[in-house]
Amino acid sequence: MDSFEFNKIAGATLGTCLFVMALGVFSDAIFARPHGGKAGYDLPGASDHGAAGGAAAAATAEPLPVLLAAADAKRGEGLVKPCAACHAFEKGGAAKVGPPLYGVVGHKVAGQTFAYSDALKGKGGEWTFDQLNAFITAPQTFAKGTKMAFGGEKDAKKRADILAYLRSLADTPAPLPAP
Ligand code: HEC
Numbered sequence: 001m002d003s004f005e006f007n008k009i010a011g012a013t014l015g016t017c018l019f020v021m022a023l024g025v026f027s028d029a030i031f032a033r034p035h036g037g038k039a040g041y042d043l044p045g046a047s048d049h050g051a052a053g054g055a056a057a058a059a060t061a062e063p064l065p066v067l068l069a070a071a072d073a074k075r076g077e078g079l080v081k082p083c084a085a086c087h088a089f090e091k092g093g094a095a096k097v098g099p100p101l102y103g104v105v106g107h108k109v110a111g112q113t114f115a116y117s118d119a120l121k122g123k124g125g126e127w128t129f130d131q132l133n134a135f136i137t138a139p140q141t142f143a144k145g146t147k148m149a150f151g152g153e154k155d156a157k158k159r160a161d162i163l164a165y166l167r168s169l170a171d172t173p174a175p176l177p178a179p
Pocket residue numbers: 080082083084085086087097098099101104108109110111112115116117118119120121127132136145146147148149150153162
């Protein structure tokens with residue numbers, strides 16, 4: 001190959017390289033996204049649903065004192081219909097399938113005149129909001145072998161309303177835990 005032919009090949013190669021580079025610069029200019037934004041592309045709908053979804057997730061993760069501060073005893077009264085099949089709520093109420101629940105907040109666990117299961121009797125302590133919350137979430141998880149045949153209320157907000165209602169069933173309602 002003579003030097004003229006070599007120059008032609010080298011020139012063509014160089015030209016191609018320059019062309020590809022220029023193409024890169026141009027396409028960068030055309031498809032560049034503004035800097036400073038967050039990484040990744042916005043998927044359709046992600047921004048408008050993201051906030052609400054996040055809030056809902058945060059709500060379930062909210063600590064009990066915060067939920068209790070926003071809870072409503074009146075709503076809770078409507079939510080204890082399934083409990084009322086087994087429990088009396090009025091003052092001086094008699095035992096039904098389960099023990100009466102007036103004044104249960106702050107009361108000794110399994111502390112009334114009632115044929116409790118060994119599971120609940122073995123628990124000890126008092127019915128704090130936390131304990132009640134755990135029991136109502138999943139009775140069998142809280143006290144394996146409990147006689148309370150209730151599947152559990154899985155909605156944290158509804159539980160808080162139920163607890164607010166149970167709290168109201170007292171001559172002097174127990175103080176709410178500080179959020
Ligand atoms: C199918 C009947 C039934 C249903 C429904 C039921 N319970 Fe009970 N509950 C019981 C029984 C029985 C016990 C005693 C459990 C034991 O001895 O293990 C009990 C115990 C309790 C206790 C402990 C009382 C104490 O004196 O220590 C609380 C608090 C309670 N239930 C709240 C509720 C709430 C709130 C609901 C509704 C969300 C509910 N229960 C639904 C039958 C029921």
